[in-house]
Amino acid sequence: MRQRKVKNVEARLAAFSEFSVVDGKKMKGNWKNIFDNDNDIYMELGCGKGQFSLKLAEMHPDRNYIAVEGQDTVLLRALEKAAIAQLPNIKFMQAFVQDVTEYFEEDELAGIYLNFSDPWxxxxxAKRRLTHTKFxxxxxxxxxxxxxxxxxxxNDALFEFSIREIKANDYEILEYSRDIHNSAFPSKEITTEYEDKFKEANKNINYVKFVV
Structure with a gap:
């Protein structure tokens, strides 16, 4: 979806520097220093306006979160929410991540969340999809x-593609649903802004949780 242009977006983003990381590649291997603790670190890749990651950070103060968004105008909305929430265990980063190993060291994360990624x-x-084997x-x-x-x-077609890629790499699937909001999985309780709209329209949401 095309986003409306925001005046002085760079200056407005800079005003929220307390809650953001300017150059994530320079933090590779040292992300714990930002949070000043040894708690597990989780990343949401493509966080949109930040609702999902902020809720996780609120519910799990014993975990750290990095929320990544490439579009500056969208990230600005997330940072505005972060400024209100004032949570110490979450940071935001503007980036279109093509290779996570450029940003994180081996075993540096405890988990990754992918919510409503571009289906390409x-x-x-196909290789641009965030659930392609290379990713x-x-x-x-x-x-x-x-x-x-x-x-x-x-996106049902993207989900089918993703399941094939997961199985082709022999990753263990822990939870699976073609309609998570009519399931018993607790993961349905934390939603994104887009997801709330889909729920209201009774659109099924595909979900999978797997070990890599």
Missing amino acids: PKDRH LKGYATVIKNSGIVEFKTD
């Missing part, structure tokens, strides 16, 4: 043993 529907763009192998490198990936999407 054309076959020739999954990167996640497996930066996530420590028994760490998890959780993936939600409203």
Whole structure:
């Protein structure tokens, strides 16, 4: 979805520097220093306006969260919410991450969340999907043993593709649903802004949680 332009977006983003990381690649191997503790670190890749990660950070003060968003105008909305929440265990980063190993050291994360990623529907763009094997192998490198990936999407074709990729790499599926909001999984309780709209429209949301 095309976002409206925001005047002086760079200056407005800078005003929230307390809650953001300017250059995530420079933090590789040293993310714990930002949080000043040894708690597990989780990342949401494509956090949108921040509702999902902020709720997780509120519910789990014993965990740290990094919320990544590439679009500056969208990230600004997330940072505005972060300023209100004032949670010490979450940071935001502006980036279009193509290779997570450029940002994180081996075993530096405990888990990754992928919510409503771009489906890249054309076959020739399959390698751009965040659940393509090349991305999954990167996640497996930066996530420590028994760490998890959780993936939600409203796009049925993308979900089917993702399940094939997960199985092709022999990752263990822990939870699976083609309609998470009519399931018993606790993961349905924390939603994104987009997800709330889909729920209101009674659109099924696909969900899978797996170990890499």
